[in-house]
Amino acid sequence: MNKKINSIRGMHDYFDEDVDIWHRLEKSFKQVLNNYSYEEIKLPILEKTEIFQRAIGDVTDIIEKEMYSFTDRKGNSLTLRPEGTVGCVRAIIQNNLLNKKKLKFWYLGPMFRYERPQKGRYRQFYQLGAEVFGLSTIDIDLEIILLTHRLWKILGINFYMFLEINSIGSKLDRLEYQKQLVSFLEKNKSFLDKQSKERLYSNPFRILDSKNLNVQNLLKQAPLLINFINKESLGQFNNLCNMIDLYGIKYKYNPNLIRGLDYYNDTVFEWKSNQIESSHNTICAGGRYNALIQELGGEKKPAIGFAIGIERLILLIKSLNITSKVEKINIYIIFIGEENKIHAINLSEEIRDIYSELKIFVSFSNLSLSKKIKHAIESLSRIVILIGSNEIKKQCYLIKELETKKEFYLLKNELMLKISDIFRN
Ligand code: ATP
Ligand code: MG
Secondary structure, X not given: OOOOOOOOOOOOOOOHHHHHHHHHHHHHHHHHHHHOOOEEOOOOOEEXXXXXXXXXXXXXXXXXXXXXXXXXXXXXXXXEOOOOHHHHHHHHHHOXXXXXXXXXXXXXXXXXXXXXXXXXXXXXXXXXXXXXXXXXXXXXXXXXXHHHHHHHHHHOOHHHEEEEEEEOOOHXXXXXXXXXXXXXXXXXXXXXXXXXXXXXXXXXXXXXXXXXXXXXXXXXXXXXXXXXXXXXXXXXXXXXXXXXXXXXXXXXXXXXXOOXXXXXEEEEEEEEEOOOOHXXXXXXXXXXXXXXXXXXXXXXXXXXXXXXXXXXXXXXXHHOOOOXXXXXXXXXXXXXXXXXXXXXXXXXXXXXXXXXXXXXXXXXXXXXXXXXXXXXXXXXXXXXXXXXXXHHHHOEEEEXXXXXXXXXXXXXXXXXXXXXXXXXX
């Protein structure tokens, strides 16, 4: 046998239960996003490398070490998108959409980051992203929190999700804060782990995100970003928190919540799950990025967005055991004897003509009858239709109802009525 070739590390195939959950997720996403009048936008997976370099920030994890970049045949540097916001903003500018009255978009697709693969962290992963352009008041920040919260409710996971929220103010505010933070951390350098020491001068804000317990303890005494934030941003943030309270959504103010990408300002938030280990418990993350459109060559327009990691959501749903079994096949047709195959195919086509939504399976394999019945049961089929020479002679079909274990003969028109009866709901 030839040596088999496997997929790339950190890039996975999805099938069976994962795909069933995936479909359910997509259905709920579309329902909720439609409910808030978001429109889908389809974007390329490849973009020019420079667009990410310009937007994401030189000293972020993504730019420093996570991008899949390569040169094409003409020597242009291209990158498999590590996130969706940048491409979405590029598309809005390029297609002159910025002056539309309603600018609410969503997209779903694969993202690529060269990370160390582990549970909940892959090199190809999927995100549902949503972006809203042109609105500067916190009404839209609130709406995004309400939208994501509604999604958790529809998926039946709202009790396992919690919201963390912070305001990171303006770039200018953060510059002042950075000085104070670095000076504090320098004085306490001995408490920092290797990674935090490395980040001290390149990207000290990432230290706030550290999972190291010593660093986390030290941060309890560190200066807080909130004390450096301009009055207007602070006022808006307080209003936002009050409104979230009014809608009865519980949240935790996390003064150290800093998003990994450079382009954010003011509101940032993460929805985490208490059912998942902290290394990968953030399911949804988002925030405001009022300067990015201008940075990428568009006019000055505020913006806000979020992204949900699909694989992490699937991990959560599986861990909660709230998946319902999906019928892989609805009607299982078995013919006995090669000469009856044509009758099975004809019948399956006639059923499909009338019931386009049903999953009809004709078993062409040479398994034994009992194995075929076993397969029908495993596939959660409701009925098996058996076609042998006897049945053809009598112009009827033998029907087995798998749940009730009843067996009976039906003429074709009776069978069609029976199918309607069984699958009406
Ligand atoms: P983390 O801190 O976990 O690395 P991040 O800040 O890099 O996350 P974002 O860029 O905000 O993540 O992406 C939004 C969401 O996409 C995350 O909250 C997560 O659910 C998902 N995500 C990000 N990176 C990965 C990955 N490598 N594998 C699987 N899901 C991911
Ligand atoms: Mg990351």
